[in-house]
Amino acid sequence: MTTYKQVTAFAPATVANVSCGFDIMGFAITGTGDKVTVTLSDSPDPVVYLSGPYGHLIPSDRDKNTAGVAVNAYLKETGNNHLRVGLSLEKNMPLGSGMGSSAASSAAAVFALNYLLGSPLKTIDLIPFAMEGERVACGSAHADNVAPALLGGFVLIRSYSPLDIISIPCPDELYCAVVHPHIELKTNDARRVLKSDISMADVIKQSANAASFMVAIARADFDLLGRSMHDLLAEPRRTQLIPGFEIARQNALKAGAVGCGISGSGPSIFALCKGKTVAMAVAEGIQQGFSEAQLESDLFVSALNAPGTIIIQAN
Ligand code: HSE
Numbered sequence: 001m002t003t004y005k006q007v008t009a010f011a012p013a014t015v016a017n018v019s020c021g022f023d024i025m026g027f028a029i030t031g032t033g034d035k036v037t038v039t040l041s042d043s044p045d046p047v048v049y050l051s052g053p054y055g056h057l058i059p060s061d062r063d064k065n066t067a068g069v070a071v072n073a074y075l076k077e078t079g080n081n082h083l084r085v086g087l088s089l090e091k092n093m094p095l096g097s098g099m100g101s102s103a104a105s106s107a108a109a110v111f112a113l114n115y116l117l118g119s120p121l122k123t124i125d126l127i128p129f130a131m132e133g134e135r136v137a138c139g140s141a142h143a144d145n146v147a148p149a150l151l152g153g154f155v156l157i158r159s160y161s162p163l164d165i166i167s168i169p170c171p172d173e174l175y176c177a178v179v180h181p182h183i184e185l186k187t188n189d190a191r192r193v194l195k196s197d198i199s200m201a202d203v204i205k206q207s208a209n210a211a212s213f214m215v216a217i218a219r220a221d222f223d224l225l226g227r228s229m230h231d232l233l234a235e236p237r238r239t240q241l242i243p244g245f246e247i248a249r250q251n252a253l254k255a256g257a258v259g260c261g262i263s264g265s266g267p268s269i270f271a272l273c274k275g276k277t278v279a280m281a282v283a284e285g286i287q288q289g290f291s292e293a294q295l296e297s298d299l300f301v302s303a304l305n306a307p308g309t310i311i312i313q314a315n
Contacts, residue, residue: 013033
C-alpha cells in the first residue's frame with residue numbers, strides 16, 4: 001500500500017435534485033470545483049488554510065469548515081484519530097450557488113485523505129464522511145451533491161438508511177447547461193421554505209416522474225425525459241427566491257432544452273439538452289433571463305458523464 005506525505009484532490013461542481021429527484025438525484029459537471037491539499041504533519045492543527053476567490057468567506061475553524069468536518073469524521077470512524085493532518089482548501093466555488101459548493105470541498109478533502117493513507121476505503125465508502133460536511137454547512141446531511149462529486153456521473157440515492165447509492169450511466173449526447181446568477185441563496189434558507197407535509201396526490205406524481213426519468217435515461221428517450229422533469233416538492237416553493245426564474249426557464253425551453261429546473265437549492269438554474277450545441281444556446285437563453293432580472297451570471301455547459309473527484313498531485 002503506497003502512502004504519501006501530501007496529496008491534492010479536485011472535486012467538481014454538481015447539480016442536485018434534477019427536478020423530480022429531490023434529495024435523491026444528482027450529477028457531476030465539468031468547469032468548476034474546489035481543491036483540497038492534505039498533508040501529514042507532526043502536530044495538531046485546528047485551522048483549515050484557505051485560498052482561492054471565495055476562501056475568505058468560509059470558516060477556517062476545522063470544526064466549522066465542511067472540509068475539516070469531513071476529514072475529522074473520516075479520521076474518527078476509521079480509528080485514525082491519532083493522525084495529524086494539515087488541510088488547505090482552495091475555494092473556487094461561490095457559496096450558496098446551488099452547484100454543490102460545500103460538497104466539492106468535503107469530497108475533495110476525504111478523497112485526498114484516503115489517497116494519502118494508501119486508499120484503504122473505496123470511493124463510495126467516503127460518501128458518509130462527506131455528508132457530515134453537508135450537515136455542518138446547511139443542517140442536513142443530504143448526499144445528492146457529495147455522492148456525484150465523489151463518484152462522478154449521475155447518481156441515484158435509493159436509500160439514506162442504510163445508504164444505497166447507484167451510479168446511472170447517461171446517454172453520451174445528454175448535456176447540461178447550468179447558469180449561476182450572482183446572488184447567494186443559502187441551502188438552509190431554501191430548505192426552510194419547503195412544505196413539511198405533502199399530499200398523497202403529489203407523492204404519486206413525484207414518484208411517477210422520478211421512475212419515468214430513470215426509464216428515460218436508460219432508453220435515451222428525450223421526450224419522456226422532458227415529460228418527467230417536474231418537481232412538486234421543492235420548486236413550487238423555491239422559485240420565488242430566484243429573480244428571473246420563470247423567464248429563464250421559458251428561454252431555455254424555447255432554445256430547445258429537454259427540461260429545466262433549479263440546480264440544487266438554487267439560485268442556479270440547470271437544463272438538460274440533447275447535444276452540446278443546443279446546451280450552449282440554452283445556457284445563453286437562461287443567462288438572458290437573468291440579465292432581464294438585472295443579474296449577472298456565469299454559465300457552464302457539461303456532458304452528464306463527467307468525472308468525479310480526482311487526484312491532481314501526490315508526493
Ligand atoms: N437536495 C438539496 C436541497 C440540495 O435541495 O436542499 C442542496 O444543494
